[in-house]
Amino acid sequence: MSATQVTAPDLTEAERARVLAKSALFDPPPAQLPDGRRDLVGLSREELTAELAAIGEAPFRCKQLWHWIYHQGVTDFARMSTIAKPLQAKLAERFIVGRPTTVTAQISDDDTRKFLFRFRDGQEAETVYIPDPEEDRGAVCLSSQVGCTLSCRFCHTGTQTLVRNLGAAEIVGQFMAARDAYGEWPSPKGETPRLLSTIVLMGMGEPLYNYANVAKAMTIVMDNEGIGLSRRRVTLSTSGVVPMMDRAGAELGVNLAVSLHAVRDALRDELVPLNRKYPIADLMAACRRYPSASNARRITFEYVMLRGVNDSEVDARELVRLIAGMPAKVNLIPFNPWPGSAFQTSTRVAIERFARIVNDAGFAAPVRSPRGRDILAACGQLRTESRRKGTSPARSAGEVG
Ligand code: SF4
Numbered sequence: 001m002s003a004t005q006v007t008a009p010d011l012t013e014a015e016r017a018r019v020l021a022k023s024a025l026f027d028p029p030p031a032q033l034p035d036g037r038r039d040l041v042g043l044s045r046e047e048l049t050a051e052l053a054a055i056g057e058a059p060f061r062c063k064q065l066w067h068w069i070y071h072q073g074v075t076d077f078a079r080m081s082t083i084a085k086p087l088q089a090k091l092a093e094r095f096i097v098g099r100p101t102t103v104t105a106q107i108s109d110d111d112t113r114k115f116l117f118r119f120r121d122g123q124e125a126e127t128v129y130i131p132d133p134e135e136d137r138g139a140v141c142l143s144s145q146v147g148c149t150l151s152c153r154f155c156h157t158g159t160q161t162l163v164r165n166l167g168a169a170e171i172v173g174q175f176m177a178a179r180d181a182y183g184e185w186p187s188p189k190g191e192t193p194r195l196l197s198t199i200v201l202m203g204m205g206e207p208l209y210n211y212a213n214v215a216k217a218m219t220i221v222m223d224n225e226g227i228g229l230s231r232r233r234v235t236l237s238t239s240g241v242v243p244m245m246d247r248a249g250a251e252l253g254v255n256l257a258v259s260l261h262a263v264r265d266a267l268r269d270e271l272v273p274l275n276r277k278y279p280i281a282d283l284m285a286a287c288r289r290y291p292s293a294s295n296a297r298r299i300t301f302e303y304v305m306l307r308g309v310n311d312s313e314v315d316a317r318e319l320v321r322l323i324a325g326m327p328a329k330v331n332l333i334p335f336n337p338w339p340g341s342a343f344q345t346s347t348r349v350a351i352e353r354f355a356r357i358v359n360d361a362g363f364a365a366p367v368r369s370p371r372g373r374d375i376l377a378a379c380g381q382l383r384t385e386s387r388r389k390g391t392s393p394a395r396s397a398g399e400v401g
Helices: 013-024 045-054 060-071 085-094 168-182 207-221 242-251 265-271 280-289 313-323 348-360
Strands: 101-107 113-118 124-131 138-141 198-201 234-238 255-259 299-305 328-334
Touching (some): 207 234, 242 255, 242 280
Parallel strands (some): 138 198, 234 255
Antiparallel strands (some): 113 124, 124 138
16 A cells, blocks of 8 residues: 555544543633623624624625635724625624733834734743745735644754643634734735735644644634635745644645654654654654645654754755655745743854755755744744743743753
């Protein structure tokens, strides 16, 4: 059987129950304000239609509101000019069109902008906008969780225990609030150039451990009558939650990025502890099954370059062997230090040697120039002070892994 014919491993009932029970502990708070009004952001079209039906409004109102919320970016019902005044007032009594609060927005020397957003329960997450240095476009790096369960050794977020999952409204809300900051409303249509042109789910958290909310949020941003980003402009990054990769591929079909970082299980078990559950062979099989791998859309493998740890010629050759035959690209990320981190960035020579071996095997292997390092906005540097209620103070940055 060829690698592409391998079938997905089903979750056992016990595994499914365990995942559901565990994730319920980390559910986002209800999208209802203390005064009873409900946030309309983050509802699917079906849910929005149902909310409107519950107050006696016809289904076509959903289309109208969707346009105002996601195409025009309007948060005030009084500005929704195609809706009659009495209905505007009725909507304002019962609903809001919410946004996270911007606590800080730091701008780096290279124009990367890092937002600290606060949500209704006071929890916070970071979002980064990385402008393209040459063209008027850029990537918005969204967080999917507050903190993270995975404790990848080279990652600052991994030193912050998981506080909770972000809800669909909070994930879409990060993108919308970033768009507010750049004044990019209404949503540019089709291929019209846009400043906030791609979404990468590479911020705080493991998106596939919060799949339902991430999937809902991405379905909203990809809706043509709203924000309208095509699936090619959305990249989901995972550390390798193998069973969920199949589901994401089938249901969302967005680009996939895999945080690989090591090519031998013994080392990856240390750097990305999730590897102990889903080792490299299982991860690579899931990549080969991923829909983009069969239609020549490339899978991106993220590889943080750690001096003397994972940057040898042998490592590069093993990487080439692992991805052989796959439409793949390797992003080489010079390690971005953070306070208390135990690693050093690979030398220029080691990075170039590594890149050459991967390149010579026919794979693009760009070396990512660090962005926003001065404001701790670069890959693996995000972290907030949020912690779970009732827990002792967050671990210090030195207590990694
Ligand atoms: S790299 Fe991603 S999955 Fe790993 S600890 Fe950091 S945020 Fe979590």
